[in-house]
Amino acid sequence: MSSGGGRTDFWRMKQGMKLVDNEGAREIDRIAQEKYGIPGDILMENAGIRIFDALVGEFHPGPNTPLVFLAGGGNNAGDALVMARQAFVRGFRKLSIVLVKKEARGLAAKWLDVVHRLGLEILSFEDEFESSMERISGAALIIDGITGTGLSGPLRGKAAECVEAVNRLGISEKIVAVDAPSGIGDDFRTGYPVLSAGLTLSVFPAKSALFNPAARLHCGKILPVLIGFPPQAVEAVPGWVLMDREELIKRLPPFAPDSYKNRRGHTAVYAGSPGTLGAGLLAAEAAGRGGAGLVTLFCDTAVYTAAASRMRSVMVRPWNGDEPENPEKYQSCVIGPGWGIDGRAGVFKKLLESSRRGVIDADGLSLLSGTKRALEGEWILTPHPGECARLLDCSSREILEDPFGAAAEVSRRYNAVVLLKSHVSCLRTPDGRTALIDGMNPLMGTGGSGDILCGFIGGLLADTGLDPFDAAAAGCFLHQQAGRAAALEDGVFLAEDLLKSLSRLIGEYRYERS
Numbered sequence: 001m002s003s004g005g006g007r008t009d010f011w012r013m014k015q016g017m018k019l020v021d022n023e024g025a026r027e028i029d030r031i032a033q034e035k036y037g038i039p040g041d042i043l044m045e046n047a048g049i050r051i052f053d054a055l056v057g058e059f060h061p062g063p064n065t066p067l068v069f070l071a072g073g074g075n076n077a078g079d080a081l082v083m084a085r086q087a088f089v090r091g092f093r094k095l096s097i098v099l100v101k102k103e104a105r106g107l108a109a110k111w112l113d114v115v116h117r118l119g120l121e122i123l124s125f126e127d128e129f130e131s132s133m134e135r136i137s138g139a140a141l142i143i144d145g146i147t148g149t150g151l152s153g154p155l156r157g158k159a160a161e162c163v164e165a166v167n168r169l170g171i172s173e174k175i176v177a178v179d180a181p182s183g184i185g186d187d188f189r190t191g192y193p194v195l196s197a198g199l200t201l202s203v204f205p206a207k208s209a210l211f212n213p214a215a216r217l218h219c220g221k222i223l224p225v226l227i228g229f230p231p232q233a234v235e236a237v238p239g240w241v242l243m244d245r246e247e248l249i250k251r252l253p254p255f256a257p258d259s260y261k262n263r264r265g266h267t268a269v270y271a272g273s274p275g276t277l278g279a280g281l282l283a284a285e286a287a288g289r290g291g292a293g294l295v296t297l298f299c300d301t302a303v304y305t306a307a308a309s310r311m312r313s314v315m316v317r318p319w320n321g322d323e324p325e326n327p328e329k330y331q332s333c334v335i336g337p338g339w340g341i342d343g344r345a346g347v348f349k350k351l352l353e354s355s356r357r358g359v360i361d362a363d364g365l366s367l368l369s370g371t372k373r374a375l376e377g378e379w380i381l382t383p384h385p386g387e388c389a390r391l392l393d394c395s396s397r398e399i400l401e402d403p404f405g406a407a408a409e410v411s412r413r414y415n416a417v418v419l420l421k422s423h424v425s426c427l428r429t430p431d432g433r434t435a436l437i438d439g440m441n442p443l444m445g446t447g448g449s450g451d452i453l454c455g456f457i458g459g460l461l462a463d464t465g466l467d468p469f470d471a472a473a474a475g476c477f478l479h480q481q482a483g484r485a486a487a488l489e490d491g492v493f494l495a496e497d498l499l500k501s502l503s504r505l506i507g508e509y510r511y512e513r514s
């Protein structure tokens with residue numbers, strides 16, 4: 001998600017990239033109107049103008065660009081109708097409005113009357129189906145104002161029919177969703193009708209439902225649009241964090257200029273066994289790239305020689321899973337990448353008892369799901385949906401149905417910070433703090449990418465001043481940034497290509513500022 005609106009939106013930068021659910025959005029609207037006296041039609045006018053400006057900024061349409069506005073019956077339609085009027089007064093002449101619901105209410109009815117008086121073409125989807133579809137097919141851009149935060153349950157009736165008919169045209173890149181693609185709400189599930197958009201212009205604070213991994217696939221690029229809610233109204237409503245550059249800077253302090261290897265912390269990495277040594281090597285190197293001053297890789301004796309010959313800045317110790325060697329002397333640990341599970345249960349338990357701070361991934365998560373125990377200390381779990389399903393004893397399908405709920409449940413049950421990895425990753429703490437990290441980079445799905453992520457977060461955690469939630473949020477965000485850089489530089493890349501980008505990024509955020 002781009003920051004949208006540019007640097008002039010410094011207030012949003014101060015506020016952070018907040019996300020709210022539909023109830024939160026309604027509450028902000030209510031507070032703005034009732035407590036601060038801002039009239040609803042002013043907010044809607046602002047929304048229409050700002051969203052239209054954002055659309056113009058993205059697509060640069062001209063007076064002869066055919067635009068179609070799909071209108072439902074509520075305030076989301078009201079926004080779209082204000083946009084239609086804005087387009088008309090700015091000289092756009094090929095404008096059509098398709099009414100998906102026959103009865104508009106409240107402000108939508110008022111703005112519908114205005115565009116009617118202005119002489120804009122208004123078609124009924126139900127009664128003038130053919131002409132409606134003709135206009136939609138011939139449009140350069142279709143503005144989707146069917147439903148927004150007022151959606152309840154899956155789309156039904158004419159709204160669902162319209163969405164399905166438009167989706168069949170295969171023109172999602174021309175669809176601009178107002179606030180949210182119609183059909184997306186807080187309880188969205190795969191398979192629900194939704195109008196797939198190429199661009200979503202969401203009233204700030206943007207809606208958390210857009211970042212449900214199943215919904216995210218239908219949103220295209222997401223930009224937040226400031227419409228003039230007072231900061232007090234936004235602050236009064238609880239929300240989630242969407243990681244962006246400003247959020248990262250808040251969470252990742254610069255290195256102290258007088259810091260050195262012992263002060264930057266020592267990370268112990270328990271990873272690597274025959275056949276999966278690479279996972280251990282990648283995790284250990286990533287811990288160093290994350291900023292740990294020292295890294296020791298404890299790997300299976302069978303692969304020790306190979307590991308030691310490949311590592312230069314990482315110390316390597318042969319280790320057969322017997323008594324862990326002074327785990328308390330390390331500021332963080334990473335347990336699991338390519339570690340194997342056979343015969344590891346006992347030592348895993350000992351590591352959990354003697355280490356206070358670390359990341360558990362891969363085989364470590366399988367071992368943890370066997371224990372079903374709540375952890376003590378500061379732990380971060382980094383499961384993908386399959387591992388998450390094992391941790392909760394359910395199916396991956398159930399995790400994908402409700403990923404936010406699943407992350408919350410794992411976090412509560414295991415008393416740990418949980419990073420549920422997907423094309424949008426969800427970070428959750430037992431006390432309910434939530435951050436989302438947008439990904440949407442299929443090239444990140446490559447062997448070793450997860451090993452690097454957990455090692456990198458482990459390296460960040462070696463800095464004991466960092467809160468585990470902040471370390472995981474920063475680590476996951478930078479990992480995604482590195483993925484974007486690697487894709488642009490190398491195209492289809494290998495996991496190890498991320499290492500170089502991670503180093504550069506961490507330097508940019510923690511060294512250049514120090």
Ligand SMILES: NC(=O)C1=CN([C@@H]2O[C@H](COP(=O)(O)OP(=O)(O)OC[C@H]3O[C@@H](n4cnc5c(N)ncnc54)[C@H](O)[C@@H]3O)[C@@H](O)[C@H]2O)[C@@H](O)CC1
Binds near residue numbers: 047146154160
């Ligand atoms: N803070 C706010 O809430 C603000 C909201 N604004 C806009 O107003 C929208 C919210 O407006 P509303 O609360 O009026 O609701 P919406 O306009 O989002 O949705 C209500 C309409 O959808 C229909 N509908 C609901 N569930 C349906 C289903 N399952 N199948 C088919 N139709 C369904 C209703 O019958 C009604 O016609 C926001 O998304 C945004 O676009 C902006 O104007 C500015 C301020």
Ligand SMILES: [K+]
Binds near residue numbers: 076147148177178
């Ligand atoms: K919409």
